[in-house]
Amino acid sequence: MARSDLLISLVKAGVNGERELLVRTVEAMIAEEHGKQHHVLAESLAAQLRAGQNGNGMTKLPDSNNRNLVHERMPERKISSLFLRTEVKTAVAQLIEEQQRADLLRSYNLEPRHRILLTGPPGNGKTSLAEALAESLAIPMFSVRYDALIGSFLGETALRMRQLFDFVRNRRCALFFDEFDTVAKERGDTHETGEIKRVVSSLLLEIDRLPSYVVVITATNHPELLDRAVWRRFQLKLELPKPTLGQVTEWLRTLEGRLEIAFTIKHSILAKRLYGISFSELEDMAQDILRRRILCEPCDHMAITHSIIRLRTEAVHRERLSSDGYPATTNISNSRSGRARNARPRRAKNSISSTGATRSTDRPATSATGASVRSSKGGGSTSA
Ligand SMILES: Nc1ncnc2c1ncn2[C@@H]1O[C@H](COP(=O)(O)OP(=O)(O)OP(=O)(O)O)[C@@H](O)[C@H]1O
Ligand SMILES: [Mg+2]
Numbered sequence: 136m137a138r139s140d141l142l143i144s145l146v147k148a149g150v151n152g153e154r155e156l157l158v159r160t161v162e163a164m165i166a167e168e169h170g171k172q173h174h175v176l177a178e179s180l181a182a183q184l185r186a187g188q189n190g191n192g193m194t195k196l197p198d199s200n201n202r203n204l205v206h207e208r209m210p211e212r213k214i215s216s217l218f219l220r221t222e223v224k225t226a227v228a229q230l231i232e233e234q235q236r237a238d239l240l241r242s243y244n245l246e247p248r249h250r251i252l253l254t255g256p257p258g259n260g261k262t263s264l265a266e267a268l269a270e271s272l273a274i275p276m277f278s279v280r281y282d283a284l285i286g287s288f289l290g291e292t293a294l295r296m297r298q299l300f301d302f303v304r305n306r307r308c309a310l311f312f313d314e315f316d317t318v319a320k321e322r323g324d325t326h327e328t329g330e331i332k333r334v335v336s337s338l339l340l341e342i343d344r345l346p347s348y349v350v351v352i353t354a355t356n357h358p359e360l361l362d363r364a365v366w367r368r369f370q371l372k373l374e375l376p377k378p379t380l381g382q383v384t385e386w387l388r389t390l391e392g393r394l395e396i397a398f399t400i401k402h403s404i405l406a407k408r409l410y411g412i413s414f415s416e417l418e419d420m421a422q423d424i425l426r427r428r429i430l431c432e433p434c435d436h437m438a439i440t441h442s443i444i445r446l447r448t449e450a451v452h453r454e455r456l457s458s459d460g461y462p463a464t465t466n467i468s469n470s471r472s473g474r475a476r477n478a479r480p481r482r483a484k485n486s487i488s489s490t491g492a493t494r495s496t497d498r499p500a501t502s503a504t505g506a507s508v509r510s511s512k513g514g515g516s517t518s519a
Pocket of ligand 2: 313
């Protein structure tokens with residue numbers, strides 16, 4: 136049985152002869168039936184709509200050939216597996232609740248939010264969060280395929296864009312635009328042709344027209360490239376920065392659990408040495424350790440783990456030196472016994488060793504991007 140608000144608007148559309156309302160309502164019913172796995176009913180509603188539209192000059196409903204404009208998959212990643220700042224976690228939880236209790240909101244003439252923009256440097260969870268959101272809502276994730284969407288002929292991209300949106304409009308799904316700047320560039324860019332301006336305009340229009348059961352998630356590493364009009368389309372704008380010192384510390388704790396060993400170095404000291412790298416680099420390091428431990432059997436797991444971590448901290452250290460000329464970590468070989476804590480602060484120029492360096496304790500460590508550890512320390516809680 137269809138939702139009561141849809142039935143009411145169906146009757147209203149019929150009584151008043153409102154075609155647009157009729158199409159929108161039936162599209163919502165199709166999406167709902169797809170969501171309940173009633174595909175036969177959904178397809179037969181779609182067929183009825185198509186038949187009616189063909190006869191009276193209304194826009195044609197797309198057929199399933201437009202499926203090639205997206206990669207479809209059932210999401211698996213869980214939100215709880217991600218380290219997110221408290222503000223992000225709260226905002227995401229609220230959006231999920233709005234989507235899950237949309238019927239209640241609609242009974243008060245309100246719609247749940249469904250347009251999300253994720254920004255932040257590479258490897259810090261934009262794609263992962265998009266997937267986790269879809270997973271929490273138990274909806275399929277459609278990632279837009281730019282190779283199929285962007286055509287070389289004039290008008291082709293705008294046409295395919297329309298087909299893409301027509302395809303998702305009657306499905307309950309998450310529509311994911313990764314590297315959103317690819318299609319939503321600033322229209323004032325003098326290098327761009329009239330074509331890209333048309334594409335951006337029709338993209339924004341289509342996003343506006345999407346029903347709230349289609350959750351549009353966009354992600355970019357270059358928010359500064361986005362067209363100004365893009366920003367206000369998104370009801371939720373979330374930044375996913377590099378991990379804070381606290382998050383690196385927490386991440387190391389979970390790594391210990393995964394590796395089933397106890398580090399001989401304090402987490403907080405190790406975290407300072409790794410501070411500045413992304414979550415994906417941290418994960419790469421974990422994968423390296425796991426691979427080496429399997430392939431070197433029988434071997435000393437602790438030694439392998441420490442040597443891979445040491446290599447990574449040295450790389451971080453070199454990067455810091457090249458970016459701000461100031462080393463910010465203590466030597467990896469210092470252990471929990473307290474050697475690191477007792478080490479006398481030294482000036483940067485004296486402190487570089489082959490494996491790391493000591494820094495003055497009254498100076499906040501700086502990341503590769505120059506961000507202050509102290510200022511970002513309170514940047515948010517973590518979850519594992
Ligand atoms: N916040 C996070 N918590 C836990 N793991 C993370 C987090 N962010 C990233 N990772 C790890 O890094 C990998 C890559 O992350 P993801 O692809 O989501 O980053 P991204 O921000 O989309 O990067 P890009 O801008 O390059 O597309 C993930 O598969 C995951 O293992
Ligand atoms: Mg990504």
